[in-house]
Amino acid sequence: MSEGKLQTAVLGLNADGQLLLEAARQIDYFQIQAVADKDTNLAEKIAAEYECAAFDDYRQLIIQNRLDCLLVAAGMHSCDEYVRMAMKKKFNILKLAPAARDFEEAAEFVCLGEDEDIKFAIANPGRFARSFLALREFLEQGRLEQLFLMTAFCNAGDQPHQGWQSDPKLAGGGVLLHNSYGIVDQIMWNFGMPQQVYSLNTNQAQDKQQRLYLAEDTAVVTMKFADTFIGNLIASRRGGIGPREEFLRLYGKDKILTVNQNRLTVSDGLGQVSEELKYDDDQLVCMVKLLENFALSILLPDKNELCSSGRENLKDMAVIESAYLSARTAMPEEPARVLQMASLHVGKARSI
Secondary structure (H helix, E strand, O other): OEOOEEEEEEEOOOHHHHHHHHHHHOOOOEEEEEEEOOOHHHHHHHHHHHOOEEEOOHHHHHHHOOOOEEEEOOOHHHHHHHHHHHHHOOOEEEEEOOOOOOHHHHHHHHHHHHHHOOOEEEEOHHHHOHHHHHHHHHHHOOOOOOOOEEEEEEEOOOOOOOHHHHOHHHHOOOHHHHHOHHHHHHHHHHHOOOOEEEEEEEOOOOOHHHHOOOOOOEEEEEEEEEOOEEEEEEEEOOOOOOOOEEEEEEEOOOOEEEEOOOEEEEEOOOOOEEEEEEOOOOHHHHHHHHHHHHHHHHHOOOOOOOOOEHHHHHHHHHHHHHHHHHHHHOOOEOHHHHHHHHHHHOOOOOOO
């Protein structure tokens, strides 16, 4: 660390990796020292723009640099061993969602980060969107009485995804893990883990045998939070079904609250709107706020609590893991059991 700036590198220069770079450039706390991507030309082009070193070998970036932070946008299948190497060199890690390919892998990273006394954080920029912050305040003030139903919707639409994301072995999962993580995080952040999860998953393969070799592109997940409060999540990423859309809708005694990235609306059962809040937050605005929180949690930890730590995200991963397990067993599953069993498996039976 020099002049109060965190020496930083970015692993993976896909669109999300470039968003991370642009956000970091807008914050005085980061000094971009290096970037890496398997595409040599892309790495060199981006490095020239940011006046930093370029690598097409993730391992060499870790070996040749002394960093305070590593921002990870690459798929975990391509860099898991290098992220572990970075953590053992005391690099603080910010990983774009999802936290890992499955719960067990996420728990291992969390425990390694705690053993090395570094930050391991997951990027959930939706937590910094003013519409979702307004939702949180609305709930904390008790303005939605007798909440009994929640519905969440995520349509990835025509958003392109790389071929490896359809391979369950490389990706760990499909639309639930890679496209719906943000809305799952909002549910866990505001309501905690459900007691039970039941899920139906499918994909567009023509027969059952083919479907076994592809990650799900459509899913319906039902969640039981209490005897009087249930919810569901509908998610899809099939091409040709319109633009990306994501929202959370809550039903209470006499109010319906709907929130997305830029708007919070309160209405009655007849659809009459009584309150509407609009914001112009985009992905970059939220990512800047997220990176600022991450940087300050390292520079001034006593005054700045890390938002969206890896350990906190284990709850998100437990729910997603339970959904995948339920889709295989055709039975409801309990996320709390996933937390307990996986913690014991990695030898870290801690309270989560």
